[in-house]
Structures are given as structure tokens and as C-alpha cells.
Amino acid sequence: MKRASDPRHIRRRDVVKLLFAESFTKQSKHSDLADKILKSLKKIDIIITGAAPTWPIEKINKIDLAILRFAIYELAYENTPPKVVIDEAVELGKEYGSEASGGFINGVLGSVFSKMELETK
Secondary structure, three states: OOOOOOOHHHHHHHHHHHHHOOOOOOOOOOOHHHHHHHHOOHHHHHHHHHHHOOOOHHOOOOOHHHHEEEEEEEHHHHHOHHHHHHHHHHHHHHHHHOOHHHHHHHHHHHHHHHHHHHHHO
């Protein structure tokens, strides 16, 4: 079972916080991982738009958007198992987002993962 003190959870939480802050104002310091995500934002946002067409990017809750951006980067560019990525993202949504964040994040990431699976077949 995942613990709040798990270094991977802490790293994810820190990156999400940075991405959230970045959505308001340019941050002076980034980790290497945050830098990679920020450089891929256009591609990631296109993926989000395709998975949640009724939610324009600018209308998505900023913390949910930060979590989605990180999770989609992990799904697309890291070798983290998809179940782990989605579970962690949902947990972060429950921790930092609204009551509906966990379900919204789960739905979007489920759609993204399904599309990625189809593309690799």
C-alpha cells in the first residue's frame, strides 16, 4: 500500500504543486522532470482536449489540469505502469482537488490510456 512518505508519491506531489503554481505565474526553479513536462505542454494539452472534449483547457480546475498534465506525461514518456499512474493521479485529485476531481481525472486518464492502447496495436 502506498504511503504519504513514499518518495515516488512525494516526487509526484512536488511536481504537481510546481505545475499548479506555473499555471498562475512563471516559476524560477524547476526539477528536470517538471522542465520536461513544461516543454511537452502543447502535446499534452492536445491529448487532454481529445479525452475531455466538453471541457476546454481553460475551464478545467487548475489543480486537476496540473495532475492530468503530469499523469499524461508519465503515461506517454515514462515506463510507469498505467494502473499506478492513474491510481496516483486519482489520489492526488482527492487530496488537492474538489469532490469531483478524482472521478474526472479517472475518466480522462482512462480515455487517454484506452486511446494509447489502440494506437500501439
